[in-house]
Amino acid sequence: MSRELVDLSPGQLHKLAELIHRQEVQKLQELQFKSYADQQKYLHDAKDARDKVYHVLESAQEMVMQTEAEKDTTKQHIAKDVYEYCTKGIGTSLQFIRSYNTRLTYLDKLKNHSDDLIKQLKWLNPATQEKEAQRLALEAGMYKKAALESAKKFQHFVPNQFSRWLKENKIKFEDLVQKYVTTSSSS
Numbered sequence: 001m002s003r004e005l006v007d008l009s010p011g012q013l014h015k016l017a018e019l020i021h022r023q024e025v026q027k028l029q030e031l032q033f034k035s036y037a038d039q040q041k042y043l044h045d046a047k048d049a050r051d052k053v054y055h056v057l058e059s060a061q062e063m064v065m066q067t068e069a070e071k072d073t074t075k076q077h078i079a080k081d082v083y084e085y086c087t088k089g090i091g092t093s094l095q096f097i098r099s100y101n102t103r104l105t106y107l108d109k110l111k112n113h114s115d116d117l118i119k120q121l122k123w124l125n126p127a128t129q130e131k132e133a134q135r136l137a138l139e140a141g142m143y144k145k146a147a148l149e150s151a152k153k154f155q156h157f158v159p160n161q162f163s164r165w166l167k168e169n170k171i172k173f174e175d176l177v178q179k180y181v182t183t184s185s186s187s
Helices: 010-027 036-070 073-096 100-123 130-168 173-185
Strands: none
Touching: 010 036, 010 073, 036 073, 036 100, 073 100, 073 130, 100 130
């Protein structure tokens, strides 16, 4: 069974980022670190991942409000695509990427890229930079589409990997379930 990406509001994404951050802090008790410095790095990185979510969401929302205030339909269209790219990317990272290292890397790249797109949009003057506006609109649309496709791939990745592992190890799903039921009922 595949999980589907749930479209969450920015407030819900904030809450989910905070929840994941708290879980990572709680997980600290279960993890073994080689040194105190490694433990502190883990805590810093967990907080950094949460803060990147906050930054991207706030920057994207501010960008949309700015383009609405400017009343420039070209910039509004681009801003909408950039916003959807950012929110889908964050949703994917929070809902499907379980590895905190992988999620941190993903969010870091998303933050840097969204900052760049927002900066380009901020300085864009569609009246005098028509080709640049077309290029940025195309780029924002492509990233939005890629974020949606990425979310769909993540939805099927885990179940497909598990099914492949079962087949490669010649394990029938029914046998696995039976073994689990027997093991858990004897506990």
